[in-house]
Amino acid sequence: MSRLIDVRKLALVARFELNEALRSRLVVVVLALYGAGAALGTYLFARSLAAAEGAVRDSLSGTLSAHSVPDDLVRQHALPRVIEFFVEDPALQKELLDVEPLAIFYGFMALNLVAPLVLLTSGSAHANELATGTTRFVLTRVDRLSWALGKLVGHAALLLVGLLVGALATGVVAWSGAGIDAASAVWLGRASLRAWVYGVAYLGLFSLVALVVRSPSRARSSSVALLFLLWLGRVLCSSPLITARVPLLAHLVWVFPAQYELALWSPRWLESLGAIGALLAIGAASFALGYASFRRGDA
């Protein structure tokens, strides 16, 4: 590995890239909006959960004295209603009953917002430097692989920062309301890490686009088109109407990151580890394709 990549320089590039991104007003605004969205969402979610619990308490008070209905029992009855809103799969719904509701909410939010978050903060990172000629100052001092991978690592770190900002905002709102226990905090961290893995797949895909098109505006528009194609591709490959005619397409569904979203929710490590491995592989393979185009190209 050290023959292929100059690890020291990769770390220098990654650190500079993370700092450079955090100096950008756009990135700061996007992360702030994401954090504010997480806080607002948590507040609304907490209210919805309280309303659902109130409804359960009301229905149980017919058979039990309202004062004697235990909180655990109320939540046990209220939570499935909330989880149904996020997850359709009945088996997974059952499994998620063990997960802290706050983490379910944040995990749901992060997984759904991570692709646009990556697009906004990191979508054209490689293309920006290539278009402005900044690479001409850099590529005489660092090899192309260490530079391209260093930027990817820097933006993966930025994504983690963004997701943790959202988790922190969620935690703060929860703490200021009903309070937050250690188990919920750990689950928030786990939800952030899973969303990060999911985001890394998109980071790899957007790097592929940026390294191939090498123009920030084209990279952004092509990445938006790619998101649409990924959605459309998965819909087509999952459609029984189509897979009945072309069975091969049913297997293609595994190349789409969204296919692993449900498995990432699973509290069972084996299942979620498989999804994590597949998502990291999608990210790595996409980056490798982009780098293959950039390696021998003009800079």
Next chain:
Amino acid sequence: MTAVRLVDVVKRFGRRRALDGLSLVVPRGATCAVIGPNGSGKTTLFAVLAGLLPPTSGSVQLFDAGPFDARRDAGRLGLMPQDAAPSAHATLEQSLRYYARLAGLGAADAEREVSDWLTRVRLQDRARSRQHELSHGMRRRFSIAQAFLGSPELVLLDEPTAGLDPEIAAETRELIAKRRGSATLLISSHQLSELEDLCDYAVFIEQGKLVRQGPMRELLQSDSRVRLKLTRSPDLARVRQRVGALALEWDAPLLDVRLRGDLPIDVANAELLRELLDQGVGVLELSTGQSLEASYLAARRQS
């Protein structure tokens, strides 16, 4: 010992050949002028040397060790590109420190070098500015500073004084002149008088091909050409006989003399002046060699 050796290098952009079988050699330690009209391939040549553009075919050798390899040669080559912007959000100081660290300098050395170069290019009061706060001239000075960071062995300067005001351009020339001898410098510019003063070697490029290359003295014919500004027409036959000139050309008030190679220039000049004084012709001015511009135009005509 050569710093740069190109053999039959071709670089295509689609159907266009920016470099068309270019072969040239630049000795180590030379300050080399790269001269050619717009679109002749100078910028492409620099990008090929710096490993930014892979050649379509041909051989590129830097430091007698193959084409530029960022893993092997990081810190040995500095490039001042024509159009490049520093990082968008970092300050000049942060960007330069980053480049210095990438070039292989330790944290303390990088800090020292950055401070030193910001002072040399008179940007010390702009150390905390971002690129959008800089004028064109400041960006060019930043670009010069980053090219020399870490004392690279080979520095490629693509039109270093283009767009600079006269005072800053003169300071830039002085800055480059001070680096002569400590590194091999390749400088492209359309200011031929500037290159004539700075460089001791030159290559002429036309449509991606080498037209001529060699030491500046040979190109300027400093040892074999004399130009005099006279008060009146001299007796050319007597002048030819006295100094054994190969050719004389009188275009009032200028007399151009091409001397035989075997006569030292100082001896030939002394004989020439004696003869003119003997004829009673006043000498208002004497210069040796031809201008780089004249040499370049002559080479273009011949090609």
